[in-house]
Amino acid sequence: MATDNGLVLIVDDEPLNVDLLEQELAAERYRTVAARSGEEALKRAAESHPDLILLDVMMGGIDGYETCRRLKAQEATRSIPVIFLTALSDTLEKVRGFRAGAVDYLTKPFETEELLARVGTHIALRREIEAHRQAKATINVLVEEIRADHASMIGESPAMRRLTQMIAQVAPTDSTVLIQGETGTGKELVARAIHDSSARRDRPLVKVNCAALPRELVESELFGHEKGAFTGALQQRRGRFELADGGTLFLDEIGEMPLEAQAKLLRVLQERELERVGGSRTLRIDVRVIAATNRDVQAQIDGGRFRSDLFYRLNVFPLAIPPLRERRDDIALLIDHFATRMARKLGRPAALPSRFVELAAGYAWPGNIRELENLVERALILSDGHARDAAEFFDSAPAVPVMPAAASAAPATLEEMERAHIVHTLDATRWRIEGDSGAAQLLGLNPSTLRGRMRKLGIRKPV
Ligand SMILES: Nc1ncnc2c1ncn2[C@@H]1O[C@H](COP(=O)(O)OP(=O)(O)OP(=O)(O)O)[C@@H](O)[C@H]1O
Numbered sequence: 001m002a003t004d005n006g007l008v009l010i011v012d013d014e015p016l017n018v019d020l021l022e023q024e025l026a027a028e029r030y031r032t033v034a035a036r037s038g039e040e041a042l043k044r045a046a047e048s049h050p051d052l053i054l055l056d057v058m059m060g061g062i063d064g065y066e067t068c069r070r071l072k073a074q075e076a077t078r079s080i081p082v083i084f085l086t087a088l089s090d091t092l093e094k095v096r097g098f099r100a101g102a103v104d105y106l107t108k109p110f111e112t113e114e115l116l117a118r119v120g121t122h123i124a125l126r127r128e129i130e131a132h133r134q135a136k137a138t139i140n141v142l143v144e145e146i147r148a149d150h151a152s153m154i155g156e157s158p159a160m161r162r163l164t165q166m167i168a169q170v171a172p173t174d175s176t177v178l179i180q181g182e183t184g185t186g187k188e189l190v191a192r193a194i195h196d197s198s199a200r201r202d203r204p205l206v207k208v209n210c211a212a213l214p215r216e217l218v219e220s221e222l223f224g225h226e227k228g229a230f231t232g233a234l235q236q237r238r239g240r241f242e243l244a245d246g247g248t249l250f251l252d253e254i255g256e257m258p259l260e261a262q263a264k265l266l267r268v269l270q271e272r273e274l275e276r277v278g279g280s281r282t283l284r285i286d287v288r289v290i291a292a293t294n295r296d297v298q299a300q301i302d303g304g305r306f307r308s309d310l311f312y313r314l315n316v317f318p319l320a321i322p323p324l325r326e327r328r329d330d331i332a333l334l335i336d337h338f339a340t341r342m343a344r345k346l347g348r349p350a351a352l353p354s355r356f357v358e359l360a361a362g363y364a365w366p367g368n369i370r371e372l373e374n375l376v377e378r379a380l381i382l383s384d385g386h387a388r389d390a391a392e393f394f395d396s397a398p399a400v401p402v403m404p405a406a407a408s409a410a411p412a413t414l415e416e417m418e419r420a421h422i423v424h425t426l427d428a429t430r431w432r433i434e435g436d437s438g439a440a441q442l443l444g445l446n447p448s449t450l451r452g453r454m455r456k457l458g459i460r461k462p463v
C-alpha cells in the first residue's frame, strides 16, 4: 500500500488555483479534496477530516475569516490546522487571519517550496499534538482505573451492603467515625472510601499509625513541634493534624495510643485547636477524624488502657466491619476480583486450582481479606499454568488455625465452626468419609450422620 503524507482540503473559488495546488501537493504524495466556497469547505471538512486546510481569504459567500471561525467553533473540525492563502501582504490582514484561528499564511503568489514546507510542518505538528493528547488520555484512563481499583469495595453480602450504605450516609458529614474490625477486614479501605466520597476528597487524607509511633514522638507527630522543643528538635515541624488541614486524619490502631497522648488528643478533638509541642501559639484546625482499631476497645477501657471519654468522642459514628467468615457470600466474588487483578499484573490467565473456591468457602480466614488476597496471589504465581491441588495452598498457609475461634477475637457461630471443622477434616482425609481414618471416624460420627450434616451445611466434595 502506497502511504501518503496526508489529506489536504483546498478552499478557493478560483478553479485554476485549486488545480495548481492539487498538482503540487499530489507530486509530494498528498491527497487532496477541494471546495469552491466557505460553505462547501465547512461541509467537506466535517465529512472528510483533512489533516490540514488551505483557505483562500477572498471568496463569494462567507469569506475566509468567517469560514475559519466556524471551523474553529465546531468540535469535529476545531483541531485541523488552517493556513490562509492571501493575495494581500498587509500585516493587518494576516493578524485577522491568526485571530480567526489560523496557524499560518501564504502570500500569493507563493513558491512551491514554501507551500510544501509549511504544509509539511503543520501536518507533522498536528500529529505530534494528537499523539500527545492520546497519550494523555490513556494515562488518565489508567489513573482512573488505578483509583477505581483502589477504591472499589467488593461485596454483595447483606453485611457489606449495610456497610456501604452507612459509608454513603456518613461520608458527606464531618462526623468522627470509629471503624472497628479484625485485622485485614478493610478498615483502611473504608476510611479511604469515606474520605473519597466526602467534600474533603480534594484535600489530603493523612494517616497516622498509632502503633508504629515511638511513644516519645506521638505528640510531636500529631501536633508538631517548635524548634528546640526537645533535644533533637532542630527544626520547627508541622504535625499530622496540620498537614491534614481541610482534609481527613486517619488515626489507625487508635487502641495503641499511649495514655498521655490520649489526653491531648481528646482536647484537640473537643476544641478543634492545638499548640505545637514547645509552642504557645494556638492553631485552629479543620480536620475530620476517622479512627480505626482491631482491638476490643471496651476491654481496654476496663483495663485502664484507654480513656473512656476519648472513646465517646471518637465513637460518634461507629462502623463495625464484619470478619470475612461472617459474610461467606463474598468469598467467591473477592477471589474473582483479586484473581483478575493479579492475573493482569502477572500477565497470565486468572486460572486458580480447581477446588480453590470450594476450599476457600469453608476456610476460617483469620487474616480476613488481606489473607485471601495474599493466598490468591500465591496460588496464581505457583500454579503458573499447571494444575495444582488447591488443598496445598490452604495446608501451607502459614500459621493458619482452621478453627475460626482459635484465631479471632469475636467468636464464630457454632455452625461456622462446625462447617470449618468438617471441611478441614474432609480435606485431611482427601474427602474419604468411610472406613478406618475416614472423616466420619475422625469426627466420631456415623458416615450417614456426617453425610446428613454435610447436606445441611451445604458441604460438597469439590470436583
Ligand atoms: N471489600 C473489599 N473489597 C476489595 N478489597 C478489599 C476489601 N476489603 C479489604 N480489601 C483489601 O484487603 C486488604 C486489607 O485491607 P485493609 O488494609 O483496609 O485492612 P485493615 O482492616 O486496615 O487491616 P489491619 O487491621 O491489618 O490494618 C487491602 O489490600 C484492601 O484493599
Ligand SMILES: [Mg+2]
Pocket (backbone or CB within 6 Å): 187, 188, 252
Ligand atoms: Mg489497617
